[in-house]
Amino acid sequence: MKNYDAIIIGTGQAGPSLAARFSAAGLKVAIIERDKFGGTCVNTGCIPTKTLVASAYAAHVARRGAEYGFDVNGDVRVDMKRVKARKDKISGRSSKGVEEWLRGLKNCTVIQGHARFQSPHAVVVNDEVLQADKIFINVGGRASVPDMPGIHDVPFLNNSSMMNVDFLPEHLVIVGGSYIGLEFGQRYRRFGSEVTIVEMGPRLIGREDEDLSAAVREIMEAEGIHIHLNAKCISLEKREKGIAVGIDCDDGPPEAIGSHVLLAVGRTPNTSDLGLDRAGVATDDRGYITVDDQLQTNVPGIWALGDCNGRGAFTHTSYNDYEIVADNLFNADHRRVSDRIQAYALYIDPPLGRCGMTDAEIRKSGRAALIAKYPMVRVSRAFEKGETQGFMKICVDAETKQILGAAILGTGGDEVIHVLLDVMYAKAPYTVIQRAMHIHPTVSEYLPTVLSKLEPFA
Ligand SMILES: Cc1cc2nc3c(=O)[nH]c(=O)nc-3n(C[C@H](O)[C@H](O)[C@H](O)COP(=O)(O)OP(=O)(O)OC[C@H]3O[C@@H](n4cnc5c(N)ncnc54)[C@H](O)[C@@H]3O)c2cc1C
Numbered sequence: 266m267k268n269y270d271a272i273i274i275g276t277g278q279a280g281p282s283l284a285a286r287f288s289a290a291g292l293k294v295a296i297i298e299r300d301k302f303g304g305t306c307v308n309t310g311c312i313p314t315k316t317l318v319a320s321a322y323a324a325h326v327a328r329r330g331a332e333y334g335f336d337v338n339g340d341v342r343v344d345m346k347r348v349k350a351r352k353d354k355i356s357g358r359s360s361k362g363v364e365e366w367l368r369g370l371k372n373c374t375v376i377q378g379h380a381r382f383q384s385p386h387a388v389v390v391n392d393e394v395l396q397a398d399k400i401f402i403n404v405g406g407r408a409s410v411p412d413m414p415g416i417h418d419v420p421f422l423n424n425s426s427m428m429n430v431d432f433l434p435e436h437l438v439i440v441g442g443s444y445i446g447l448e449f450g451q452r453y454r455r456f457g458s459e460v461t462i463v464e465m466g467p468r469l470i471g472r473e474d475e476d477l478s479a480a481v482r483e484i485m486e487a488e489g490i491h492i493h494l495n496a497k498c499i500s501l502e503k504r505e506k507g508i509a510v511g512i513d514c515d516d517g518p519p520e521a522i523g524s525h526v527l528l529a530v531g532r533t534p535n536t537s538d539l540g541l542d543r544a545g546v547a548t549d550d551r552g553y554i555t556v557d558d559q560l561q562t563n564v565p566g567i568w569a570l571g572d573c574n575g576r577g578a579f580t581h582t583s584y585n586d587y588e589i590v591a592d593n594l595f596n597a598d599h600r601r602v603s604d605r606i607q608a609y610a611l612y613i614d615p616p617l618g619r620c621g622m623t624d625a626e627i628r629k630s631g632r633a634a635l636i637a638k639y640p641m642v643r644v645s646r647a648f649e650k651g652e653t654q655g656f657m658k659i660c661v662d663a664e665t666k667q668i669l670g671a672a673i674l675g676t677g678g679d680e681v682i683h684v685l686l687d688v689m690y691a692k693a694p695y696t697v698i699q700r701a702m703h704i705h706p707t708v709s710e711y712l713p714t715v716l717s718k719l720e721p722f723a
Contacts, residue, residue, distance in 0.1 A: 266387075266394045267374075269295045274380045274388065274539070275403035277304030278583035279570035279590075281363055283401055286591045288370040295397070297390050299379040302364035304405050305572070306580040309425040313356040314448060318612050320348045321452035325614065332651055343456040349431040356428075381540035385564050389540075401590070402546075402554060402562075402569040403583070404539060406532040411440075415501035419508050422527045424449075434458045438510045438523030440499055442469040442492065444611050446529035447481065451613045454490050461491040461521040463510055468494060470611065473672070474624045476638075476658070477617065480674055484613065484654050493521065501526060534573040549575065558601040559593050560586055576602050579609050608686050610679035615641070615655050618682025621670030621689060624660060628722065633663035635719040639711065641675035646706040652676040657708075657715050659685065659695070660722075666694035677708045684709050695719075 270292035273280040280296055281303075287294035301308045320343070326333070327341045367375050378391040387396045408423035410416065422430070424445055437453045439446045442464030454460040462469070462485070468478035469485070469492065482492055493512050500511035502520075509520045536552045547555045547563045553575030560568050560576075568590055571583035585605055592598035611617040627634050642653040655675035661668050671685045672678075688697060695716050703710035 266396055267295070269293045269374070269395060269397040271295075271399040271401065272380075272388050272395050272397040273297070273401045273403060275304060275405060275535075275571070275573075276302045276363060276367065277403045277405045277571050278306055278580045279587035280304075280401065280403035281367055282584065282587045283403075283570070283591060284367060284373050285370055286595060288373045290595060291372065293372050293374075294370075295374040295376055295395050296367055297376045297378060297380040297388070297395075299377070301360050302367065303360040303362075304403075306583075307359045307363060308356060309428050311580050312359050313352045313428055314424075314452075315612060316352040316355045317348065317452050318448065318614070320351065321455035322614055324457075325455045329651070343433065345433050345456065346431045348456070349429075352428070379538070381538070382544035382546070383540065385544045386566060398566050400544075400567045402536075402539070402567065402573060403571045404535040404573045405583075406534045406572040406578075408528065409531040409533045410528065411499075411530050413499050413501065414511070415503075419501045419503050419526065421501065421508075422525060424529065427527060434523070434525040436461070436507070436523040437525050437527055438463060438508070438521045439527045439529055440510060441529035441531070442466070442494070443472075443529065443531075444470065446527070447485065448612050449527055449529060450490055451485060451488065454485075454488050459489075459491075459523075461493065461510075461523060463493045463496045463499060463512055463521060465496050465499065466494065472623075473617075473619070476624075476656075477672055477674060480655060481611070481613065481617070484615070487654075491521070532572065532578065534575070536573055551575070556602075558603050559599070560590050560602065581608070606686060606689050608682065610682070612679070615652055615674065615676045616679040617655075617672060617674040618678040618680070619670075619672050620682050620686040621668065622660070623670060624658075624722070627660055627669050632669075634660055634669060634722050635663050636660045636722050637715050637718040637720070639715040639718060641708075644675070644708055644711050646708050646710075647676050649706060650676055657681075657711065659712070659715055659719075661695050661716075661719060663721070666696060667692060668695050673708070675708065681708045681712070684712060 271294045273296040276298040284296045330337045380388050380390045383389045436459040438461045442462050450460045496512040498513040502509045507524045508526050509522045534552045554569035556574045570586035589600040592600045608620040638658045641647045641655045647653045657673050659671045668689045673681045699713040
């Protein structure tokens with residue numbers, strides 16, 4: 266039995282920073298990882314997929330060479346082995362960086378293996394029992410495998426196995442028209458695959474407002490991606506050539522036959538094999554660990570951070586969880602999850618940057634609000650770059666003048682959104698943005714123009 270001040274399970278986006286904080290405080294910490302260091306973001310999520318986005322974007326621009334005044338000799342062909350090698354190098358460097366960082370921390374013991382609770386304050390890993398008064402769970406999640414007909418009879422890909430793909434699928438059928446499915450769809454289309462996206466709901470990115478779903482669909486279809494919505498009874502079946510994905514839509518063909526199928530239908534928390542019952546830690550019916558506003562579980566001395574607590578599904582929410590827990594423990598700064606403002610990006614091209622409430626949420630809240638929309642086609646930086654798809658949308662509270670929510674679907678949208686996000690955190694009125702002098706030519710310089718168009722919700 267080994268005793269520590271703290272045990273951290275998982276090296277995702279919260280665990281390593283927390284280990285460093287304990288280490289810096291001169292406390293003894295053990296951190297346990299059963300797979301690659303850095304977790305999902307580093308190995309199978311954000312970092313590798315954004316390297317793929319970069320390769321796909323480069324190929325896309327090369328194909329548009331004539332518009333920009335240059336010729337490419339012959340067809341633009343993507344060499345998937347080299348694309349993968351670039352991805353592996355960048356992602357591998359990050360994973361190694363996390364491992365080296367952890368191994369170099371004073372007072373920190375790094376253990377490789379699968380951790381399970383033995384009791385509320387004891388964890389077993391590699392037949393060794395570790396004990397601590399404080400235990401932090403940062404175990405993340407994995408791609409869900411839906412219980413659909415034929416699922417056990419055909420090979421399929423998910424975001425993790427896609428990381429090993431070093432060839433071009435002839436026809437990639439993607440089940441799931443949300444963030445992960447759309448990002449994979451556009452980049453494989455740009456690599457040269459035929460791509461079909463099959464979505465159960467009536468529109469893509471169903472949690473967003475309808476105007477965004479429609480604009481994203483337009484962007485995808487403009488690149489030749491086939492979209493099937495309302496696919497109520499999705500099934501998989503092996504065919505002589507490829508795999509048939511049953512669609513059973515109200516209209517359109519009854520199936521899409523692809524050479525490969527990628528399932529992108531949500532995530533499942535890695536909590537079923539953690540021995541949570543032995544610690545008495547409560548989960549909800551989907552397996553997410555129940556936490557309070559400061560990320561403590563129902564068991565004193567046990568916290569859950571990152572995707573496994575169901576309070577966020579992003580790298581920045583997991584890192585923010587770390588900040589909340591660390592500031593509460595070490596700085597007596599009573600930060601809470603409910604203080605944070607929803608923010609994320611969808612990394613299709615052009616990207617969608619989002620913060621705060623959707624129009625639908627604002628309407629539901631019943632408050633008096635104003636809304637402004639502005640097409641990217643009227644933004645000079647966008648037409649200088651030849652990237653004019655999308656629009657900007659900002660909603661504000663009619664009384665307080667504070668920003669309630671925004672969406673920037675357009676070139677630079679993932680960066681521009683931060684101007685609005687920071688003003689939201691400052692709880693300042695939107696008029697602050699109108700009085701700021703912005704840099705020309707940028708997309709951000711149009712924010713005052715967009716705000717000048719505010720009018721009551723229709
Ligand atoms: C394809 C894809 C693209 C994404 N792109 C983005 C993006 O662009 N931006 C963004 O913000 N987010 C993105 N995300 C989401 C982001 O990757 C996750 O939200 C983030 O990685 C969550 O981190 P985490 O700290 O919860 O845990 P994770 O990063 O999932 O890490 C958990 C770690 O715990 C380990 N572990 C699990 N169980 C045990 C155990 N019992 N014992 C020991 N170790 C264990 C795992 O091996 C893993 O290393 C993407 C996700 C995917 C799948």
